[in-house]
Amino acid sequence: MGQSMSSIAPECNESKKAYDNCFSQWYEKFLKGESLENECKDLFDTYKTCVQSAMLKNHNVHKNLEDAREQAPFENGGKHRETD
């Protein structure tokens, strides 16, 4: 897919790339209805740990994200509690 997108934290670029590649391949199976398992779990865990620790250093982003999650929960598809 050509160039790869940067991560919020440069130190996570590599683990992001590895995970994104795995996901792209898995997504083809998902589209065909062949897989409902998260087959990239290990790569995602490595990448996620990297991003999380980078975000914890950025207090503003972290706090704003927590607020947004409270207002529009993931489980609810990011729908706002009040509006929609």
Next chain:
Amino acid sequence: MKFFDSKSSFPYSWEQVTRANWNKYPNEITTHVETVDVLRREIDPETHILRTERIIGVRQPVPLWLTKLLRTDGRAFCREVSEIDLKKGTLTMRTQNLDHSTVLSVMETIVYQRDPSSPSNNTLFTQRASFHSGINFKKISQSVEDFSLQRFIQNSKLGRAAFDQVLENTQ
């Protein structure tokens, strides 16, 4: 409060569109989008909906009067939650800005839907966005909302052009 609504379609199957959506960035057109990170991704065990949370970092010049109100250097972050429903043939993305949300809150919902009349080569697109400034002076809050709406329209055009290009390249 201001709103923006738009409807169109893409001459590609829904599967192609959702695949390209993951590969939209980086591209040569929407260079203001600097970073994209997946924060959470799960498959709902009952509905089989693939749900993803991402944080998107953007950088765009902001006029001086707004720089002071928003206390920004032009860098900002958005949170996006997307849902892919294979059975219904829908990809729904809800995005909101994370910074300065009391001064300006922007919420966008995009739906890509399989076109029932030509599922193999067309996907329907709907976009809705709201712009709300919590500033107590009406004149200022309206200026902020107006600026944001215009910027949003510009960015949407860029986003469309970029997505068309990505789709063409994945053919």
